[in-house]
Amino acid sequence: MNKTYNLGSIVVMKKAHPCGANKWEIIRIGADIKIKCLNCGRSIMLPRIEFNKKLKSIIEEEKHEEEN
Numbered sequence: 001m002n003k004t005y006n007l008g009s010i011v012v013m014k015k016a017h018p019c020g021a022n023k024w025e026i027i028r029i030g031a032d033i034k035i036k037c038l039n040c041g042r043s044i045m046l047p048r049i050e051f052n053k054k055l056k057s058i059i060e061e062e063k064h065e066e067e068n
């Protein structure tokens, strides 16, 4: 499975956040990946390898301009 994610991608992890939500936005990509919980706004940092292991699916790739 090809997992492509970018800054701003919305992802689902294998394990939900303790707040009950399981939707995260990628806010930083480097050696470590930083993701922010869309429900409570807390962010966590994971080494890229670990992030890839815990990543379940990508809901939305890089955000595009919304059409209004």
Ligand SMILES: [Zn+2]
Binding pocket: 017, 018, 019, 020, 021, 037, 038, 039, 040, 041, 042
């Ligand atoms: Zn949360």
